[in-house]
Amino acid sequence: MKPDALLYPAPKGLYCEIGDFYIDPVQPVDRALITHGHSDHARAGHGQVLATRETLDIMRIRYGEGFCGTSQTVALGETITVNGVEVRFHPAGHVLGSAQISVMAKGTRIVVSGDYKRRRDPTCLAFEPMPCDVFITEATFGLPVFHHPDDRTEMRKLLTSLKQFPERTHVVGAYALGKAQRVIALLREQGYDQPIYIHGALQKLCDYYRSEDIDLGELRPATLAADEKQDFAGTVVIGPPAAFADRWARRFVDPLAIFASGWMMIRQRAKQRGVELPLVISDHCDWPELTQTIREIAPAQVWVTHGREEALVRWCELEGIAARPLHLVGYDDEGE
Amino acid sequence: MKAFAELLDRLVLTPQRNAKIRLLADYFRSAPDPDRGYALAAIAGTLSLATVKPAMIRDLLLERMDEVLFRYSYDYVGDLAETVSLVWEPPEDVVPDDIPLGDAIEKLQTTGRANVRSVVRDMLDRLDTSARFAFLKLVTGGLRIGVSAKLAKQALAEMGSKDVTEIETLWHGLAPPYLPLFQWLTGEAERPVLSTPAVFHSVMLATPVGEGDLDGLDPKDFAAEWKWDGIRVQLANVGGTRRLYSRSGDEISGAFPDVLEASDFSGIIDGELLVGGTARTNRATRTFSDLQQRLNRKSVSRRMLDEYPAFIRAYDVLFSGETDVRAEAFLARRAMLSDLVERASPQHFDLSPLVPFSSWEELDQLRSEPPDPVIEGIMLKRLDSPYTAGRAKGPWFKWKRAPYNVDAVLMYAQRGHGKRSSYYSDFTFGVWTEVDGLETLVPVGKAYFGFTDAELEILDRFVRDNTTERFGPVRAVRADRDFGFVVEVAFEGLNRSTRHKSGVAMRFPRIARLRQDKLPHEADRLETLQAMIESKS
Numbered sequence: 097m098k099p100d101a102l103l104y105p106a107p108k109g110l111y112c113e114i115g116d117f118y119i120d121p122v123q124p125v126d127r128a129l130i131t132h133g134h135s136d137h138a139r140a141g142h143g144q145v146l147a148t149r150e151t152l153d154i155m156r157i158r159y160g161e162g163f164c165g166t167s168q169t170v171a172l173g174e175t176i177t178v179n180g181v182e183v184r185f186h187p188a189g190h191v192l193g194s195a196q197i198s199v200m201a202k203g204t205r206i207v208v209s210g211d212y213k214r215r216r217d218p219t220c221l222a223f224e225p226m227p228c229d230v231f232i233t234e235a236t237f238g239l240p241v242f243h244h245p246d247d248r249t250e251m252r253k254l255l256t257s258l259k260q261f262p263e264r265t266h267v268v269g270a271y272a273l274g275k276a277q278r279v280i281a282l283l284r285e286q287g288y289d290q291p292i293y294i295h296g297a298l299q300k301l302c303d304y305y306r307s308e309d310i311d312l313g314e315l316r317p318a319t320l321a322a323d324e325k326q327d328f329a330g331t332v333v334i335g336p337p338a339a340f341a342d343r344w345a346r347r348f349v350d351p352l353a354i355f356a357s358g359w360m361m362i363r364q365r366a367k368q369r370g371v372e373l374p375l376v377i378s379d380h381c382d383w384p385e386l387t388q389t390i391r392e393i394a395p396a397q398v399w400v401t402h403g404r405e406e407a408l409v410r411w412c413e414l415e416g417i418a419a420r421p422l423h424l425v426g427y428d429d430e431g432e
Numbered sequence: 433m434k435a436f437a438e439l440l441d442r443l444v445l446t447p448q449r450n451a452k453i454r455l456l457a458d459y460f461r462s463a464p465d466p467d468r469g470y471a472l473a474a475i476a477g478t479l480s481l482a483t484v485k486p487a488m489i490r491d492l493l494l495e496r497m498d499e500v501l502f503r504y505s506y507d508y509v510g511d512l513a514e515t516v517s518l519v520w521e522p523p524e525d526v527v528p529d530d531i532p533l534g535d536a537i538e539k540l541q542t543t544g545r546a547n548v549r550s551v552v553r554d555m556l557d558r559l560d561t562s563a564r565f566a567f568l569k570l571v572t573g574g575l576r577i578g579v580s581a582k583l584a585k586q587a588l589a590e591m592g593s594k595d596v597t598e599i600e601t602l603w604h605g606l607a608p609p610y611l612p613l614f615q616w617l618t619g620e621a622e623r624p625v626l627s628t629p630a631v632f633h634s635v636m637l638a639t640p641v642g643e644g645d646l647d648g649l650d651p652k653d654f655a656a657e658w659k660w661d662g663i664r665v666q667l668a669n670v671g672g673t674r675r676l677y678s679r680s681g682d683e684i685s686g687a688f689p690d691v692l693e694a695s696d697f698s699g700i701i702d703g704e705l706l707v708g709g710t711a712r713t714n715r716a717t718r719t720f721s722d723l724q725q726r727l728n729r730k731s732v733s734r735r736m737l738d739e740y741p742a743f744i745r746a747y748d749v750l751f752s753g754e755t756d757v758r759a760e761a762f763l764a765r766r767a768m769l770s771d772l773v774e775r776a777s778p779q780h781f782d783l784s785p786l787v788p789f790s791s792w793e794e795l796d797q798l799r800s801e802p803p804d805p806v807i808e809g810i811m812l813k814r815l816d817s818p819y820t821a822g823r824a825k826g827p828w829f830k831w832k833r834a835p836y837n838v839d840a841v842l843m844y845a846q847r848g849h850g851k852r853s854s855y856y857s858d859f860t861f862g863v864w865t866e867v868d869g870l871e872t873l874v875p876v877g878k879a880y881f882g883f884t885d886a887e888l889e890i891l892d893r894f895v896r897d898n899t900t901e902r903f904g905p906v907r908a909v910r911a912d913r914d915f916g917f918v919v920e921v922a923f924e925g926l927n928r929s930t931r932h933k934s935g936v937a938m939r940f941p942r943i944a945r946l947r948q949d950k951l952p953h954e955a956d957r958l959e960t961l962q963a964m965i966e967s968k969s
Contacts, residue, residue, distance in 0.1 A: 240497070241505045241518035243561060253438075260458060261451070341847060341905075345854040353853055361518065362509055363444060368904050370849055372445050407504045414498055 097202040099230045099397065102181075105422050110208065110232075114201055115181035117146075119208050122426030129183065131210025132194035133158070133273055136427050146170050146178075148185055150193025150308065154273065157300050170195075172221070188212040189223035190379050191274030192305060198226055206230040207393075213378065214385040215247070218281040219274070219310050223389075231395040232422070235403030236380040237358050244358055244382040250375045251282045254354065257373055258330065265328040265348035269337035269355040269371075272298050274379050276334050277305045279356050280312045282377070283332070293318035293328060295335030295344070320347055337369075358382070387411060402427035433559060434530045435463055436471045437566035443577045447849035452579060456587030460614070466534040469609025472588070474570055476581035479608055481540055483573040484552060486512050492553050493520065513572055517565035522557040529558040534609060536567065582680045592617030597634040597821045600681045604631040632681045633750055633758075634821035635666060635702060638811060638828035645829065646792050653816070655762065656787040656795060658802065659809040659830055660745055661720045661925065662706035663727070667744060669695050670751070676705075687729040691742050694780035697772050700751040702819075703744040703784070706806070710743050710782035717745075717806045720939075721927040721965075743780045746773050747811075750819055758819040765819065799831055808924065809833045835922040836964065838863065838956040839947055841873055842917040845895040846906045848880065855888055856895040856907065859943065861919060862934075865958035873911055874934040874958060879921060882942030890946060891917070916952035920945040926965050936961050 109121035124141035133154030140159040185195040327349035358378025366374040405421035412419030473479035589596040605626030615621035664679040709715020809832035817827035840861035848857035862873035901908040922944035929937035
């Protein structure tokens with residue numbers, strides 16, 4: 097069958113009419129398949145939700161028990177049938193529990209990548225390329241300027257700075273799900289064994305990662321009792337990026353602003369945010385990974401969604417691969 | 433080049449002066465020669481390198497990259513060197529390699545025009561992203577990393593535990609890659625001995641008159657001079673070599689060929705660089721605003737020379753002919769200076785006049801009502817003081833005219849850096865004017881100090897509670913006729929500005945007081961500020 101008949105963009109998100117389900121819908125629907133737990137992909141209020149066990153756990157942590165009507169756990173690699181449509185989940189390498197979703201009917205297979213990356217991440221399973229007719233790829237960093245450097249080089253910058261400025265608090269902005277835990281795990285891999293202080297918003301998710309046997313070392317809350325005085329000099333504090341513009345940050349002595357994000361590749365971005373030490377650590381593919389993945393999977397068609405769609409479509413054109421932008425709305429372009 | 437590139441990346445994003453100094457000093461300590469010397473030259477602006485045109489860099493890139501993809505990338509990044517550094521993909525058979533900074537520069541300096549293209553391409557292939565960026569900034573001219581030569585010298589002083597004036601004294605006699613300088617700083621060699629004449633000598637600076645500083649001092653021991661509102665300079669003509677330096681030791685000869693040409697005496701003098709006419713030609717001294725037309729230029733047109741003639745109002749003499757006279761007393765030096773100026777071109781030199789006075793009260797009165805609008809206060813110099821480098825308290829005082837004040841309304845606030853990153857601490861304020869028949873606020877300046885920590889808490893709270901719009905890190909705050917925040921802004925002077933919508937620019941503005949007792953409509957009007965400029969010219 098024609099791929100457009102199997103899956104197409106509708107106002108609420110990518111819709112499979114035969115199976116009567118949406119993938120990562122941006123508004124409440126009767127049946128939703130969710131790729132991963134980031135809030136622009138995993139929203140509360142759907143009737144039935146199908147996702148990996150970890151993604152369902154994360155949604156429960158973020159939204160509470162009543163986040164959906166009913167939930168169904170889908171194991172990675174297992175084939176399930178939804179109204180005659182064969183559905184399978186495969187690791188996407190984005191954050192803990194993240195999956196690509198493969199949808200097949202009448203001999204046509206479409207793989208929805210969700211958000212994904214190709215490099216090693218100590219906190220989640222690696223992306224598995226799946227053969228398909230149509231590959232729907234994200235394009236968050238879909239511009240040739242994005243060549244993310246090695247994580248270890250980036251983490252070494254942080255360790256160097258801790259030595260160079262031992263009197264300052266190193267405050268690292270990192271998104272609460274995935275990035276924060278990955279930064280912690282990478283620091284531990286580099287041998288940093290001091291306690292790491294975390295913002296309250298990270299506590300539950302860090303606890304969850306630990307319950308999934310991901311080693312984060314000693315974490316302490318970066319909170320103070322009313323009568324307590326501590327200046328956090330020389331420590332690493334991790335919190336959601338927005339918290340550092342907040343009054344919360346005033347407890348830290350001479351804070352050195354750090355931000356762990358793929359956007360930190362661009363100097364002006366770092367400058368605008370007042371970041372002193374940018375760490376280019378991304379949970380998305382950079383340009384070479386995006387193009388290499390498309391070459392590797394070699395689908396008949398590529399559909400491009402959220403991000404810088406036009407450049408990746410242009411690249412496909414130059415490579416003689418049929419490609420088009422999907423123009424899905426509602427996903428956070430800043431998805432880092 | 434990796435270490436240098438990393439240093440640049442850090443410096444660009446580091447706002448604090450002391451942190452910059454530490455980053456620089458650490459780099460100078462750890463980088464080898466001659467790399468660190470070339471890095472110093474690049475930062476201090478003393479590196480001579482035939483620059484590569486941006487068009488060539490673009491061409492090199494388009495040999496390999498689709499033009500449409502390049503355009504998308506460039507539109508997104510906005511800076512050519514950065515775009516190219518990021519999108520550049522070396523051929524697969526090229527082994528990445530860290531080319532030492534010194535090798536790269538020496539290679540470029542010895543490459544003929546015909547080969548530049550292939551040399552640049554080869555280096556771009558071998559360097560990593562960050563080093564590629566540093567390299568591109570070097571070859572296209574202009575690092576723009578917010579570090580002055582002065583700050584670099586400060587870092588050298590820190591590195592070698594020396595006084596910065598020692599480094600300034602040596603500076604103009606040395607050249608990249610500064611091997612003898614670094615050997616001296618690391619203790620491997622003696623202080624370098626200079627052979628080049630006309631080097632810069634650190635200037636003598638004054639301390640401000642503080643509360644009670646003049647108590648117990650006898651007015652008879654001091655001479656007073658006007659403090660002119662130009663820029664302090666040092667002019668040297670030694671062994672036929674003529675040089676003009678700013679007070680921090682930056683050479684500005686190129687912008688003032690008229691002054692240089694006229695300096696046909698032998699020696700080194702200290703004075704104020706101004707534009708307009710000298711007292712000897714009986715024409716008026718013009719404002720700082722006019723002087724600015726001549727500053728920061730590499731070369732200067734005939735028309736500029738005619739419209740904004742520059743001259744030096746002499747304050748002091750350091751060398752008379754070949755003789756160092758700095759140890760002589762002020763009065764003795766002044767007699768020599770007077771002689772020297774007498775013989776020099778009347779259009780380009782005059783002597784800063786002494787201001788007669790008999791008591792501090794009388795001087796205070798003179799200070800607040802100076803006879804010329806281009807005077808910004810009084811200088812006090814001990815009659816028996818030698819000329820000593822630096823800012824020692826006692827021999828010289830500066831006593832500035834009281835600052836100007838206006839009441840203005842807060843319009844925008846931006847988050848600060850470092851310690852202040854969780855505070856809205858950079859404020860843009862405006863005054864009222866009529867636009868299309870409506871009373872409107874126009875921004876007239878920006879200030880980020882002057883207030884106490886407690887006052888900052890109050891300002892920050894006001895911003896957070898009264899934000900009307902956000903533009904990235906900037907917030908617009910409520911500022912209506914009857915609701916808003918009035919601040920008293922103190923500043924040293926006003927210039928005409930084509931860059932600001934209001935047409936005025938303040939010098940050295942700071943927030944002197946919070947005026948919560950005032951409503952926004954009671955704040956000052958633009959016409960008041962415009963009148964202040966008019967009265968000056």
